[in-house]
Amino acid sequence: MAGRLALPAAGLLAALRCGRAGGSGASGPRAGEALVEASALECSEVDWKGLPAVELSDRGGQDFARVLPSIGGTVGSLTLAGAEVLLPLGSAEEALENHIRYHKSGMLLPWANRVAGGRYSYFGKELALDINDAAHDAAIHGLLEGHGMQVASCSGSSASLVYTFTGEEAPNGGYPFPGLSVRLDYKLEGGKFVLSVHASVPLQAQGPVPFNFGWHSYFKVSDVSQTRLEFDRRGGRQWRQLVTDANLIPTGPTELFEGFNGSDVIGGTPSRPTYWDNGFVSVDPSADTSPKDLEVRVRGPGNAPAAVIGGDAGVFRFVQVFSGSEKVFNESAVAVELMTCATNAYNTGDCSAASMYIQPGGSWAAEINVALEASQDEL
Ligand SMILES: *[C@@H]1O[C@H](CO)[C@@H](O)[C@H](O)[C@H]1NC(C)=O
Numbered sequence: 001m002a003g004r005l006a007l008p009a010a011g012l013l014a015a016l017r018c019g020r021a022g023g024s025g026a027s028g029p030r031a032g033e034a035l036v037e038a039s040a041l042e043c044s045e046v047d048w049k050g051l052p053a054v055e056l057s058d059r060g061g062q063d064f065a066r067v068l069p070s071i072g073g074t075v076g077s078l079t080l081a082g083a084e085v086l087l088p089l090g091s092a093e094e095a096l097e098n099h100i101r102y103h104k105s106g107m108l109l110p111w112a113n114r115v116a117g118g119r120y121s122y123f124g125k126e127l128a129l130d131i132n133d134a135a136h137d138a139a140i141h142g143l144l145e146g147h148g149m150q151v152a153s154c155s156g157s158s159a160s161l162v163y164t165f166t167g168e169e170a171p172n173g174g175y176p177f178p179g180l181s182v183r184l185d186y187k188l189e190g191g192k193f194v195l196s197v198h199a200s201v202p203l204q205a206q207g208p209v210p211f212n213f214g215w216h217s218y219f220k221v222s223d224v225s226q227t228r229l230e231f232d233r234r235g236g237r238q239w240r241q242l243v244t245d246a247n248l249i250p251t252g253p254t255e256l257f258e259g260f261n262g263s264d265v266i267g268g269t270p271s272r273p274t275y276w277d278n279g280f281v282s283v284d285p286s287a288d289t290s291p292k293d294l295e296v297r298v299r300g301p302g303n304a305p306a307a308v309i310g311g312d313a314g315v316f317r318f319v320q321v322f323s324g325s326e327k328v329f330n331e332s333a334v335a336v337e338l339m340t341c342a343t344n345a346y347n348t349g350d351c352s353a354a355s356m357y358i359q360p361g362g363s364w365a366a367e368i369n370v371a372l373e374a375s376q377d378e379l
């Protein structure tokens with residue numbers, strides 16, 4: 001193709017998108033083919049309000065995602081079947097502030113949620129992270145959001161971003177693990193959004209690298225108080241709520257939780273919905289009857305389709321629910337965060353898999369997907 005076109009920030013239905021050849025060898029439109037239908041022009045790197053962005057579109061623009069490489073691969077917008085699914089980031093200023101405050105759709109790694117007191121012990125060595133949640137005396141949501149990722153590929157309706165840790169991301173040696181390499185793949189496919197996360201540690205690394213992951217997806221709803229959440233209870237799967245202290249750090253015990261079963265609304269009033277900021281863990285009674293995947297549904301009021309977020313049940317046993325966005329930043333959404341480990345796992349090791357470390361020469365990968373499901377009234 002004849003070089004990249006300088007386009008203004010492309011809107012959802014922009015007829016012309018500037019594709020860039022990616023690693024897979026696919027290429028953007030050739031000269032003379034520029035006006036093929038929008039569905040064929042699926043990944044583009046654009047300037048979005050002064051920030052670099054990667055925009056994906058599929059099904060003629062009905063499905064659209066904007067990813068912000070300079071903010072650790074945060075998803076700035078996700079539309080499926082023409083409906084906004086996640087709280088969007090509306091401006092560069094908001095996007096730059098977001099990761100410090102609300103972490104809207106941020107990629108939470110190498111830890112998700114809180115590390116108590118910002119301190120953890122790495123095989124007997126005490127390490128300290130910056131406290132960025134002073135109200136709870138905690139280091140929260142990892143290190144990636146503050147860093148820029150490289151666009152490794154952008155073609156078809158998918159893109160890959162990469163980042164390699166230098167070991168300097170946390171000041172004062174708080175996370176001294178150079179070489180940890182992360183790749184985030186984003187894809188729109190058949191009405192679904194698919195996020196794949198890959199992490200690897202070089203063979204030359206000095207030791208195991210602590211790593212866990214969560215995605216801070218805020219599902220946009222018209223009224224949180226009238227929204228129903230539904231945890232996956234197929235195959236007898238149960239959910240337990242993690243008991244926490246005043247700083248929202250789990251203390252160890254868990255309690256059987258029968259709520260979020262799709263029947264009751266979150267409750268409270270539209271301007272002050274019932275406040276949840278709690279962690280839950282799924283427990284499967286038997287590997288034979290339990291589905292391999294895990295889903296959480298977020299069903300807004302009326303005939304709104306439910307957003308369904310899913311992942312591998314063995315990987316994402318932990319889910320954090322936050323219903324306080326109305327109170328904290330006056331936007332109507334419910335955050336459902338799939339996590340590989342419990343809050344404060346750096347101190348407890350409480351993770352879905354056997355270990356929360358990636359060994360030298362080792363790697364880790366997982367996938368999360370988001371789809372819309374028509375409301376039951378319409379079925
Ligand atoms: C569903 O959750 C509500 C609380 O939100 C609870 O009162 C009710 O008993 C639950 N239903 C079942 C079948 O567990």
Ligand SMILES: *[C@@H]1O[C@H](CO)[C@@H](O)[C@H](O)[C@H]1NC(C)=O
Nearest residue numbers: 271326327328329330331332
């Ligand atoms: C909250 O946002 C709504 C618009 O969604 C606006 O009308 C209202 O004034 C805002 N309230 C506050 C306290 O900022």
